[in-house]
Amino acid sequence: MLAWSVVVSVLVMTVLSLLRVNVIIAILAAGLTGGLMTGASLTDTLDMIINGMGGQAQVALSYILLGAFAVTIAYSGITGILVQNLLKVMKGKRVALLFVIAGVASLSQNVIPVHIAFIPILIPPLLKLFNEMKIDRRGVATALTFGLKAPYLMIPAGFGLIFHQTIQDSMKENGVSVSVPEIAQSMLIPGLGMVVGLLIAVLFTYRKPRDPEEIIQVDPEKAEVAASDEKVETFGRKHALTIVAIIVALGIQWYTGSMVFGALAGLVSMFAFRIVPFKKGDQVVSEGIGMMGTIAFVMLIASGFANVIQTTGAVDALVEQTSGQLGDNKIIIAFLLLVVGLVITMGIGSSFGTIPILAALYVPICVAVGFSPLATVALIGTAGALGDAGSPASDSTLGPTSGLNADGRHNHIWDTCVPTFLHYNIPLFVFGWVAAIIL
Template identity: 70%
Template sequence: MASAVIVSVLVLTIFSLLRVNVIIAILAAGLTAGLMNGESLKDSLDMLINGMGDQASVALSYILLGAFAVSIGYSGITNILVNYLLRVLKDKRTLMVLVIAAVACLSQNLIPVHIAFIPLLIPPLLKLFDQMELDRRAVASALTFGLQAPYVMIPVGFGLIFHQTIQEAMAANGVEVTIPTIAKSLLIPGSGMIIGLLIAVFVTYRKKRKPMQLQPDFQPVKDVADATNSKAGFTKKHAYTIGAILVTLGIQAIWENLVIAALAGLIVLFAFRVVPYRRGDRVMTEGIGMMGTIAFVMLVAAGYANVLTETESVSALVEASSNYMGNNQAVIAFILLLVGLVVTMGIGSSFATVPIVAALFVPICASAGFSPLATAALIGTAGALGDAGSPASDSTLGPTSGLNADGRHNHIWDTCVPTFLHYNIPLFLFGWIAALIL
């Protein structure tokens, strides 16, 4: 049923805005999609559970990265970074946010570790943010920009994977394009995200903001959240910790496997006694506490995506939308991008959305007279739309996992809503323009 995607995404969005736990919201959305397609409650739940296995390795890697971050907190090396930033960037809130955006950009292309750096860098800086009265929504916007804009525009690292996904999906549907062509087609949509970042940093969240009150029942990760309290100098443990980080980054860059990379980093830290063996259980427990939620959200989101795929809800939505398209390219591009926004908001993954929408977009674009360049722009933009702002996206869950380490940051209102407004709107408009002029 064509309306199943729209209604289920509305359920997800409304529940999330009402501060219902995001896992419950995704479960409700998945069951809604199944029921609206004539499936029984049991069958809908079975499809959702069966699809959860698709993200099992990602979930495990997030938990191990959380444990790795906690282990690094034991070494105190982040204290040195924080104290340096205190000296250099004190009272320079805007520069701080731009530096964080730059570091996040490097995590997609130059050192492709994706969100792995967030639990290492952000929690130790939270006390500094509060001292500066820095609006954490600006930091969330900077992190999400760095996690998304580089892979949209630059075909290196995760960007190469994204562009290759578009290339393969278009080739499977009869249109051959090169990687440089795809990169060229996405420069205009990506430019919209740059404008969104500048508006968030220099306009919307420029003013000081008092820290949110700590939730009474929230227990922060002590060794990370209180890292700014220590002023120890550089020691042998810090050198071993840097070695562990380099090992983790190297393995991730070469083998592109976060599980092995995080596990190797943990082994180095334990082998050189940066973390005592007796602290192993505590490290894992605190790691799960830091990243367990995001890991399980990714599992449930994969299950929801499986429900939409198995019931062919997305193809039904596009087919129903085609009745309103006519022959006007502007209208067609607008509707296709709207479909991409709805689908990615629900699935939470731009990479997973591309093959789904490409199978439907390519024949529609060919019959409407769009060039291969314009078609690539539409597919890439439609896939990226919704990645920022989706409650189930790692581009929002990652920033929240770091910014909420002390319980003072709300996932929906402080990460999802700001990133949706500042990135999806300009991405939609610039993607629409690109499809019409290319």
């Protein structure tokens, strides 16, 4: 029963999410289900969820500050200039636009590591264009998720360096040493799976026009967002200073290694340069919380759920029960390890957060069976990445939804999570499986 509690709780979260239950309620229900199945009382389970929420407190704070920073950037009008130029170049070119969006999103992981904070700035002004061009927003969601995920899998820079170092440190703690270049080498094959998924989504699955009138779930209060015209902007002093503020934020983030300090530095710079009046401070923070607060809170609840399945020993029990039936066939073992990883990471929704858990469970099994260090990296990295696409609790799916649903025409589960699961988790699984066998 202990081992099965992880599987059942993840299924509860998945089914409730597919039934359009709010993701926060779905994760909370999953956490309570998992705790009760392990024999913990309802009160004890709730305490574990609350105590575990602190595990993502820094991430949640950084998202809210990045949201406030994003609001000040939008206030400067520089996004208007970007959108205007994008409209001129890309109008009528659906496929090209999706690839450009994937490229811009990719920059947010390695070159300009702001993660999902750019989405609420860039995407809402483009919704009118999406409607006019009849672009399938599910294609936009897959393009955004590709950019939020594929670069850090393959490129050891920015968030990618953090991801690769997390794998390196977690494996070292469990007795296996591997260098960052070797990790990057082994993750190229799973990363290519995401490239294949992007090509299928953009060139085939979502290539056809999708009339916005066919989308049923429309919030009348939000619908005016896509109908509004973007104010014409010309580049000036405030836009130049906004770029300086962005550079300051990135510099501080790189120097300190903290998104919190980076976002705070950028926010302070925008006020210091008088791009945003001081009297707008309360409004900016409130809008930042409104923009990113839901995502931040989902991450907190997801951390609480992760604490339940870890504290109760459910994850250990699941892997122990699975490993006891593995045998010595590497092909079958790699497949089963990835299945277990998929269940764990889909529930937690964080690739970075699950790497230490996965390494502690995978490394001893891989060493005993005879997997090479590179094959072990491929298994751990792929299993961790499976939690970032398709999971209702992942910021790589919550981020795209936050921008695409600004006018109430985009559903988080059916328009983001299901498309990204199908196009990324399936090829990731297959390519990661192949990598574990051939490396």
